[in-house]
Amino acid sequence: MISLPILIQDIKSNFKFWMAFTMVLCLFMTVMINVFTPATIGSLGAATNGTIVGNLLGGTSTLIGFMANSFYTLMAIIFPMLYSIIVGNRLVAEKVDHGDMSGLLSTPTKRITIVMTKAIYFICSLVLMWTVVCLLGIGVSHIFQQDELDLNTFLLMNAGCLLFHLAISSICYAASCIFNYSKLSMALGGGITLFFYVVSMIVKLSDDLDVLKYLTLNTLYDTAKIIEGEGYGANFIILTCIGILLYTVGITVFCKKDLPL
């Protein structure tokens, strides 16, 4: 069900994006782990208590807590999201819009093989991205923050983040499969995911805006619950289901639609 030549081409043609976003994540991971010192955060916590910044930072006395409120609410969300928006669009919609998809379809390769291969590339590239980032995080904290890292929670934190990004990528991929125009696929894939992000930021600002959390997928990546160690399971399952569903939708639509090539 997969085509090796297509897989290789996708790896080559998207490598620079994967590399760039993975490096940025690694960089921030390293910097944030380095920045953490239990004492300074403690005083920062006191100073900002009750303020908006305090809400944004909350519960930062442990390394994992600090990471959850900095790296895992900001960089770990936004950068892979951008990767998904760009690469999701490049994989299918851009090839239909530009027309080079016709070359692939002129060979004895089924449509489903083509989109399955591209979906597999997309998923694997994100898994690999998080594997690299996660391993780096473990390595860096071992060097700079000896014995500060709660390994189990850290692994769960990354697993959750990966599931969240697989769900995000499924939105971008479905948009890419549904639309024949690159700009429409970008508008929908990018629009929805960035909307989620902005809403999730607004929710954090005040308790009054709590209802808005139902408008964003980011709610399902609940770092607080992961640190508490319970109540995150259902979220993980929902994220996985969304991912499976939207990838399936994208693949099905692509196999059935007219392609103006």
Add this chain to the structure above:
Amino acid sequence: MSVITLENLTKDFGNGRGIFDVSIAVRKGECYGFLGPNGAGKSTTMRHLMGFYQPQSGKAMIEGLDCWGDQKHIQQKVGYLPGEIAFPEDMTGKSYIRMIAKMRGMKDFSYEKELEDFFEINPAIELKRMSKGMKQKIGIILSFMHKPEILLLDEPSSGLDPLMQNKFIDLMDQFKKAGTTILLSSHMFEEVERTCDRIGIIKNGKMIREVDAKELRHSRLKTFRMECEDETDLERILGKFPEAECNMTTHSVILSLPDSRINDLIAVLAGCKLRFLKEEKHTLEEYFMQFYGGDAND
């Protein structure tokens, strides 16, 4: 049994655009020319045959297999040259050819190499940097390299210089000799007339007429423009061809006649002093008018 079959194929894009009730049957080894002006629906028909579009009604079939759904089997035998060629921007011609060949399960590259030499192209540069004609050549190599039994060629010679156009026609002749079935679309009368056995004329999405190329070649009127030195010559021509349009001040004559009368013209001209004589190329539209009168604008 026909190799390429369209049965009442219809795809309505709205506003009178699309193709309507198109039926064609191309026999094995036949070269069928699909002739029509811009926007007539030639590429739309080709896309149905490639399985890119699902027919709204009717059917497109190749060797009895439905083009919508049986792509995997059909593509093994088909070579397709799209009307608007687009390649991945970040690959070289060479690596792209290799990739498509791999997807076709091709092992032997000797014929592909032969084609490169034949069209005098070095594909080892980035596709993005290639000129229109070079891209067209790569497209031709991609659609011919696996020696397909069926060729679907959408305006194949666009972007090629006249020398290469001739080479391309030679290549098609080789394939015709080998028994390849060809469907070729074009808006150039000469191209289709030169290579095809049968010609279907399409306009505004409807088949206007199907003609035998031989019949067309001979029945068709050719138009000549000439200029004479003397007025007496003009009269001599008018005497033999009263339908000729003459301009008494410039001494020019425009005359349309069928091939059967060409010798009469030469006999008359033998006694005239001409400044020049040339055949006027027609636009497709003018051809339509010649043959089918108002029909073409229905």
